[in-house]
Amino acid sequence: MLRWRALAFLGCVAACLIGLPRGAFGQARGAGACPRRPAAGSVVAEADEVRSVNGVLRVDLDYCDSVEASGQKRYCYLYEGRSEAPTLRVKPGDLVILSLKNDVDVAAHSGDGKSHRHSTAGACAGGAMPVARVIGTAPTAIGTTTAPGATPTAIGMAMAMGAFTNLHFHGLTLAPVCHEDDSLHTMIEAGGAAFEYRFRIPADEAPGLYWYHPHIHGATNAQVLGGASGAIIVEGIERANAEVAGLPERLLIIRDQELVNPDAAPVQTDSMPPPMVMRDAEGDILNTGTGGGKPAKDLSINFVPVAFPNYVPAVVEIRPGEKELWRVLNASAITYIDLQMMVNGKPQMMGVVSLDGIPINSRERTADEKADDGSAKNRIVWQSHILMPPAGRAEIIVKGPAEGVKASLVTRTVDTGPAGENDPTRPLATIVAAADAAEPRARLDASPAPLARPSLAWLGDVQPVRTRKLYFSEKPHDSKDPKSPTDFYMTVEGQEPKLFDPNDTAPNIVVQQGDVEDWIIENRTQELHAFHIHQAHFMLVEWNGVPLDEPFLRDTINVAYWDGKSGQYPSVKLRMDFRDPNIVGTFVYHCHLLEHEDGGMMGVIRVVAKGKQADSIGTPAGTDRMPGAKFSTE
Ligand SMILES: [Cu+2]
Structure with a gap:
């Protein structure tokens, strides 16, 4: 080395x-x-x-x-x-x-x-x-x-x-x-x-x-x-949600990096001894499960480092009581963020207006979400914390604290599983309210023209034409040595698990453009993975078998880890949208924990133009169609 x-x-x-x-x-x-x-x-x-x-x-x-x-x-x-x-x-x-x-x-x-x-x-x-x-x-x-x-x-x-x-x-x-x-x-x-x-x-x-x-x-x-x-x-987000019209907007990019002080001992904050530092086969610090201890990676916010062990927070200056739209990107390679804003030691509600680039106003409003005159109210999901897997984005309404009030932006610990990296609770920034704080660079249009409704039906209202199952799995590279580096797999059920090979871009999945499918993604490993597909968004319709009706879409989703014993693997069911003709071609889906992706956890999908028969170029094994589903070849 x-x-x-x-x-x-x-x-x-x-x-x-x-x-x-x-x-x-x-x-x-x-x-x-x-x-x-x-x-x-x-x-x-x-x-x-x-x-x-x-x-x-x-x-x-x-x-x-x-x-x-x-x-x-x-x-x-x-x-x-x-x-x-x-x-x-x-x-x-x-x-x-x-x-x-x-x-x-x-x-x-x-x-x-x-x-x-x-x-x-x-x-x-x-x-x-x-x-x-x-x-x-x-x-x-x-x-x-x-x-x-x-x-x-x-x-x-x-x-x-x-x-x-x-x-x-x-x-x-x-x-x-x-x-x-x-x-x-x-x-x-x-x-x-x-x-x-x-x-x-x-x-x-x-x-x-x-x-x-x-x-x-x-x-x-x-x-x-x-x-x-x-x-x-x-x-144009203010055109999709008038609630943010005229707000100053601020972009915050959280990145991870190797530890600046890898040899420092965790600072002891209470009577408990700091947790033991253990490493995985890749050399990363394993999840302690305590919420503390040495992190696997350091973080930065707009490149201001917030490094272990002292976590000197960055500073965000804001005008007292001012409402702003914060656009937050977790550009980390492997670190999960659970974003929280604390004011006087109490979590503040943050108003989510968009996830992964898609305004949560995109779905037609329910009766409850319409004003008496039938017009649509703006939808805001108020959260006291927001889980952001690597690559996740959230656009949120925040309010500056009163002058002199103690406030901060933190990430709460994320339990990444016994084989996951350690993501302890730590500060990101101190929020300082000052009347003379510089305004953010940009401000949203104060009187926006409303955005046209999406031309396609809301994804949650479209029946999938088939269901596929994919799963994350891992095994030691050397089967005789459990400490050898991990091989990371993303496999379509029924196919042979295979590490992604850039010299073999034959598709694992072939899809007909125009179709909507349900994909069940199982996690058969003892650490978190984040499923991502290029070119398309999807809707989370089930979390571990429990149906959901979320008013927003995502392009990256966390999948819970397996405890090593349960007969059922944790899973998500995603409604996958292949209706956009622009995405015809061959591209990838993968885990967005980049060490896993680099290690093989990626597959290839081909979206075939309408009018071409998907079957004629080979539909791989394990791509079960739903019974009775119509296979559109118009
Ligand atoms: Cu992964």
Whole structure:
């Protein structure tokens, strides 16, 4: 492990450890090292914004890397050579032209100090890929993966994978094709030409919070942990929910990263001794089940670190009593957030107006939700805490405390299961109410025109044409050694469990565009997983067999862990929406705990255009149709 760490370190010294801007030596885009992060306890600033002009959003991003003084690897999106991870603000119907140049230090990622030139012919040609079988993840100074049993070749390959990147536009209903939202074949090589993403935001895209992040199988975890993520805001949420009209809006991105002080002992806060620190096969700190102890990862809020063990909170300044719309993104690679706002030691209610980018007003109101004159009341779900799995978003109405009142934003502990990572209770930010607090960057339109009702029927009112069952499972890589790194599987019931293989993108599931299906996702492991599918949203219709009627949709859902004894595995039933013709093509579904995804917990789905017979290209085993269901082939 040391040897590899040393190699990577040497590879990076020249360009980024001492902060020399590599772009100073002739690179056209002026790439440099990642900017210095704010100090602990800083006021939370918002990212720079790039807005569309006359229906077009143009942005050039340089994907760069550097190494922190702590030895941690950073990855960043640089805009105009300085600003990190800009927020992209678009309107439905806008054209996005995003040029991404991969300027990470090639030598640092090659494993042998030399550049690995893989032919990627146009970056999304498909075909043979440099495959990294990533075994475990204990990111060290190099930010790639090492674990007991990992061979030098595997490590070298994983490091080589770090030389590639791409973008996934999480939550948007874009086409899964080259230059739009393909993450199966698009690989942008370090030192190569800039790659252009060019797509139109669908005219009926729901207004709300989405995000961009890399999606290279085997390297996603390291890149996201290193900080590679940013927000996309589709404007117009005030058109979907008049309750937020005119409010100042504030974007808060929570990211996780390797521990800044990995060797520090947990601070003892009561008479109980701190829980023992135990690690899983991937080197992460196991869930203590106590709500305390050493976390598996540190957190940051808009890049202000809130590091173990002292958790010096960041500072959010707000005007006293002011109502704001907070758009909160959990861009963590593996950490669950259970967001809570405390005022004078008491949890405050937060008004949820949108989850995962979809306003909860999207469903037709019930009789109770209509005013006497028949008009619709705005729907707000008031919560004292909000569970956000990795990749989850919530848009919430909060009210600034009175001046001088003690308030804070915290994450409560999340019980991730006996095999899960430790996510203890910890602060994120102190909320300081001051009359002269700077207003957030943006404010929502005060007199918005109401958004048209969605043209498609509410998903909860559509009968599914079939039901499928999928399950999460795990086993040690070496069946004789329970401590060996974990293999992570996502399997369609009836198929052979298989680790995701980027060289085999034959679909596990074939779906007909226009259909709505129910998918049951079971968790047969003793840790949490978060199911996510690209290009589409879904509705949670059952939680562990209990029917639900939620007025909102999601694109990422937590699935409870198995206790190791019960005859029934925990599950969710999801109503999956394949009606949008824009999503025809081949894409992925996976666990959004990125270590799991990199470790194989991903499958491939193909959505076939209407008029083409899904059966003719092979419907895999285990795709049971519901008895009597009509299979539309119009
Ligand atoms: Cu998982």
